[in-house]
Amino acid sequence: MTTRPEFHRFHNGEKAALPFAVEEYEDRLEELRERMESAGATVAVLTSMHNIAYYSGFLYCSFGRPYGLVVTETDCVTISAGIDAGQPWRRSFCDNITYTDWTRDNFWRAVLSVAGTGAIVGYEGDHLTLMQRDKLEDFLQPLTMLDLSYSTMNQRMYKSPAEIELIRAGAAVADVGGYAIRDAIREGVREIDVAMAGRDAMELEIASRFPDAEYRDTWVWFQSGLNTDGAHNPVTGRVLQRGDILSLNTFPMISGYYTALERTLFLGEVDAASLKIWEANVAAHEYGMSLLKPGESCASITGQINAFLAERDLLQYRTFGYGHSFGVLSHFYGREAGLELREDIDTVLEPGMVISMEPMLTIPEGLPGAGGYREHDILVITEDGNENITGFPYGPESNVVG
Template sequence: MTLPAAPIGAAPISQTERAQRAREAFDHLSAPADALVLFDDQFIFYYSGFAIFPTERPIALLITRDGERTLFVPRLEREHAQQTSEAEHVVDYPEFPGRTHPAKHLAELLTRQGLDSARIGVDHDGYPSVMGYDGPPLSVQLPQASVLRVSRDLDHQMSLKSQTEVALIRESARWGAHAHRLLQDYTRVGETETAAETRATAEATAAMTAELGAGYRGQNKWMSGAVALYRGQIGPNSALPHAMTTGAAFRPGDTLVTGAGAAVWGYISELERTMFVGEANAEQRRFFGHMLNLQDVAFEALKPGHTCAQVDEAVRAYYEREHLWDHWRHHVGHSLGQRIHESPFLDLGDDRLLEPGMVLSVEPGLYVPGLGGFRHSDTILITETGMEMLTDYPRDLDSLILPA
C-alpha cells in the first residue's frame, strides 16, 4: 500500500495562537461582557489547549477581558490541567457532589475575581447535565451578575479557521484518505464490515503515528487515530443515513456508504464515499449520478458572500427539478474542525454568510429503501474567490466499484 504524499505540516496550535483567541473572543461578542465562563469541553480546548472527556465533575474556563485564563477543575484533574493546559491559573475543588457543591466553589472564585455583579458571557448557564451532574445555574449562584449566552458568537470565531488549523485539517484529510483506501482494499464478499474496518483503521493509525512521530497527539474525543468505517451502512441499511454497525457480511450487489477521517492535534476532517460490490445496476447508476450532480450544485454555490441557506436552496432546487424529494433526508452539510459537527450549517434555515476560512462538509444524499443510500462527503475550505477541496479521493463510479 502506497502511503499518502509528504505532509503539509502537522504542528499543534501554538500557545501564542490560543492566547490570541482568548483575547479576541470579546471582539466577536454581540453584547459587551466583562468575562467569559465556558463549560463546553470544546471551547475549553479551543481557548486553553486542555483536552478532556467531560464527566459529572464540572470543569469551567474563566477568561477575563485581558485574555487571562483560569481553569476550574476537580482535584483529580489538577495535575493534568497544570501539565497540559495553557491557562495562566488552575483552581481546583474537592469533588462532586462534595460537602460544598462545585457550583458554589465556582461562584466564590468569581466573587474573589470581583465578578459577582459583572456581565458574564457563558455557553451554558452553569455546567450542563453530563453523566448525572445536577447543579444550580450560574445566574442563581450570582444573582447580581448579568449572565449572557454567547455560544453563537464564539461559534462564529471558531468557524474562521487559521492557517494552522487548515493545515491540521488537511493532514487529517490526508490520513483519512489513506484509511479509506485500505478499507476499500479490504472490503470483499464474505468479509464482515467489522473485520474490514478494524484492519484498515489499525494499519492506517499505525502508519500515521509512525510518520508524525512520538510527539503526535490526536486530542479529539470524536475520533481516535486514522479511521475508516461503514457504521452499518451496508446493502439496504445504507439507506439509513445514521445506521449503526451490525457486523454484516458483504454481498454481491451491495450499496455501501463509508466514512473516514483522522484526529490530528484536535482537528478532524470528513470523507465519505458510495461504493458498490460488483458492477452497479441501472438504478444504482442512476441514483449515483444524481448524487454527484447534487454535490456539484453545492460546490458551485459555495462562495464567500453567499449564505448557508442559498447553498441548501440551490441543492433543493435540483431535488425538485428531478422529482427526488422521496429520497431527501437532510441538509447539505455543516462546519467542522474540532467538533465533528460545528456551526454554521448548510441549511435553508441558516442565513449566516459564508466567509473565507470556514471549513465545511458537503454531503447531500439520496436514500432509496430496499436499494441503498447514495452519499459522498467532502471537506472544503471557503476561499476569497470560492472553495477549495481539502479531501482528495476519487468521486467517479468506476473508481468505487469493488470486485464481486
C-alpha cells in the same frame, strides 16, 4: 490533621506541546475578550468541550463531572476534576485549577475563586444545564447573565491559517483510512472487520504526523446494504455480499479537530437502477461544490441543489442538509450550526470558512436502487472560490470494488 482542600493548583510536570502555538491561543482570547466587551460581559464561564478546547487547548473527558474555562479581563483558567491530576495543566495553554471530590460543588467554588461575585457573566446557553445554571447563580451571584454561545460559535466559524493547516492534514489522514477500507472490502467479511482496518490505518498515520498529540476518538462508520440508509448508523457484524451498496465513512480526530471522508461504493457489481441514483447523487455533489464560493448564502446554495434534484424527481429522497462547518467538533461535542447548508441558515460564505459538500439520497427498501448514497468532500472557502482538500476519488469509475 491533614487539610482536605476544596480546590488547588496541581501543576505536575512541564507544559506539553499543544496543537497550536501560544500566539494562536492569545489571538483567540483577545477576540473573545472583545466579544465579551461588546456584549457587556465582564467574565465568561465556558463549559463545553469545544469552547474549552478552542480557547485553551485542553479537551476534557467529563465522566459525569463538570469542567470549565473562566476568562476575565486578565485571567484565563481551566477548571478540572482531581481524577485527571496534572494532565489538564499540561494540556492547557493557560492556568489550571483542580477541584476535589471531598465536598459537593467544589467545581463552583473553584470557578468562584477566579470569577468572583457580582459580575456580568457570559455563559453557553446551548450547553449549560438548568441545574448547573442554578448553581452558577447561587455561587457567583451575577449582576446579570448573557448567552455567549452564538458569539463564540461565530468566532470558531472563521479558521486561522494554522487551523486550516491542521484540517488539511486531517483530510489527508481520512484519505489514508479510505484506502485501507477499500483494500479490506471483500465478500464474506463483516462491517466491523472493514471498519477496524480503516481506523487502525488512520491512528497510525496521525501518530506519524503528530508525534506530540493525544490520540483518541478516531473512528469509522462502515455500512452495507440496508445499514446505509442513515448517515450516522453504527457499524454491525453484517457480512458483505456481492452487489451490496456500501458506505465508507472515516473520521480522524486530531486534538479535538474532526475531519471526514464519506463515499458510496458497491461490492463487485452495481445494478442499473442503483447506478442511475448513484450518478445523480455524484452530479448533485459536483454541482454543489461549484456553488461554494464567497458571497453565496447557505440557504441559497441549498435551494439551488434542491432544484437540481427536483428536476430529476429525486428531492423527496434527500435526508438532511448538504454540508456543515469543520473545526473543534465530533460526534460527542461541538457544532457550528450557523454554517450548515440548510434552508433555514442565512450565513454568507466568506474566505477562511471550511465546509463540506455531502448530498445524500436514501431510497427505501423495496424500490429499485434501494440504499443510501452519499459523497463528502471538505472545501476551504478562498477569495474567489474554494479549494477541495479531499483526495479520495468518488463515483462508479473508482468505487465498484472487491
